[in-house]
Amino acid sequence: MCRIGAIKSRHYVHPSQALLLMQSQQEGHDNSGFAMVMQDLGGIFEAYKHLPTLSLACTDTGLKIAEDLLHAKGFRRVYQWVPDTNRKPGLDIMAMPNYVFQTFDYPEPYRTAEPKVKEELLVGTRLQLRAALEENETGFAYSFWPDVITLKEIGDPRDIGTFFNLWKADDNFTAKVITAQCRQNTNYAIVRYAAHPFFLQGYTALANGENTFYQKNKEFQQSLNRGYIGFESDSQCFLYTLHYLHRELGWPLSYYKHVITPLPFEDVVKREDQQQLLAMRQSLAHLEINGPNTIIGVLPDNTLFTCCDAKKLRPVVVGRDADTVVISSEACGINEVLPDRNWETDIYPNEREIVVIDDTLEVQRWKQ
Template sequence: MCRLFAVTSEEPQSPIMAIRALDVMREGHDGSGVGLFLSDLGGPFEELKGAPILSGIFTNEGMKRLDQFMINIGFMTKYKMSIKVPKTSPPPGVPKRDRYLIRAYEYPESWEGLSQEEIDYRLMMIRIQLRQMGDENQDMIVYSFWPDVIMIKELGDPMTVAEYLQLDREELQARVIMAQGRQNTNYAINLYACHPFFIQGISTMTNGENTAFIPIREFLSSRGFPGYMGYQSDSEVFTHILHYTMNRLGLGIEAYKHIITPLQDKDLEQHPNGGLLKELKHSCRRLIIDGPNCVIGVLPDKSVFMVQDRKKLRPGVVGGRPGLYAFSSEICGLDASIPDRDKSKDFQPMHLDTAIVRPDRQEVKICNQMDSLPLPH
């Protein structure tokens, strides 16, 4: 099993907060890797909300190829943050890298006047192209290219990696943070298999096993959307299913569980949106997951959520106070991050629940699958 932790806060937090929560849950991960997703950024990136930020790991030769590629397509560097690797050998289990890159860019002048949908598509395609370039020469690992998003992933124990890369720096503070401590179930470790996963402003991470991975991957890959690719992990499809739910079906987070864990037919007969949900269950039946899985994710509007599948065999809890909430695999992770909360209000989502903290961060909202769906007009 992996261990998951996410925090949403009115005040920017250090990723070390999330790493410490993983550390107290260390019996649930083997130290084979750590993944971080940061958004609603503080520090110097707060002034660059609209600028796309590139996150990844590069060799020196890969940096030269990146610079030439970005210049050729009209992107100029607006701000960069260097994570300088100590000259000494890295800690055991952590590979030696040339450069961890976090760089914000100016849009090309030729992009002026483009629709937001077109901009979003082009940013995704640039990330895919850079990833493919890196795969060819093994000189680039590209996690994200998106405004107000930083992603860092590395092999090794989470706390060891955080200390080695000095992740407690002010430039990396954020109001929304997701962190995963890996339990390696993929044999050969590939950093693209490390959670969280990301596509066009949507990110998720999972603790569990998705044995329905193959039909889900085949369905998504057949949609003709270039972003549905990769799949070094069976959990990446959770991110893409959510993207499909919101961007292709035009539905909100409240409908996500109706796609991945639809209600039984007898319950649909009594549901206020039963007709629509029957159609969704039929047309999206190949997106139904098989668990156990606990999924934590972030939406483009910075809402944070947690869902469980029907088996409800992976732990998960949400708690906090107005202005500061956390989502954790275990209560001890919650205790480490928000010890002064009202613990009687902690909530452990069951198989019908979606727990959501909206961007105002004032409460945990619980959506039940038996409730009426808010539908787009």
């Protein structure tokens, strides 16, 4: 079983907070990995918010392949950060030779292009990178998007933190939204891409649970968008559904819950909007999920949300103080990050709601 967590704050937060959040829940996960997505970046990346940053773990060969490919497409590197890794012996980590975070300027013809055009270029480029690096596993391109950094590795989260020097907070490497998870995909083969959170075009999703409609979801999603690939984990389906609904269809987030966990028919017929809800259910029947799940998601505007399966079979709790909201599988994680908060205002979301936190940190509970 995994544990998931997310931090959203008015201030820039260092990833050590995410490690802290997850570490206290370590009895609930199996210490097989650590992965996080940082959005709304501060520190050294704050000046480059409008330009795409590539998050890459690779071999030397992989690095060359990636750089050649990006160069050939006309991307111009404007900034590079290589984390100062601590390769001391005894650490439980299956490290890659290189971890590279590079920010690029768009190719010349795209600089004045519409945002949509740029966004398609970025996802297309990442897919090309992924395909080019897949042969001989020379690297893993996790994200290539403005204001986003992704880090994933296999091993003990504590040691991964030590390896990347993440335990010591500083102002250089920070973000206002961090989502994190501490488990590799131990059900099946260990694949770096299979670790949550998953990211696509500004959307992030991570989940604690199993999606027993995985096959249905996958068979349907794989023909919807070229970015819906991989499917190394059944939880990727949650991301693709979120992306499809919110970005491709342009539907409000409030309908996400109606698509993945539709209301029972006996309840729908009592609703004023039954016509819309039934139309959604039947058109997107193959995006319904089943099985026990808690999902945390982030939208391109950095809105953070969480929701559960229709039977509420997995835990989640939302805690906050004046400046920070934390979502966590277990309250002990929040206690580490926000020890002085008023825990009486913690929210334990139910099976028929979405808890949404916008940029003003207002916490809304949307009843399905």
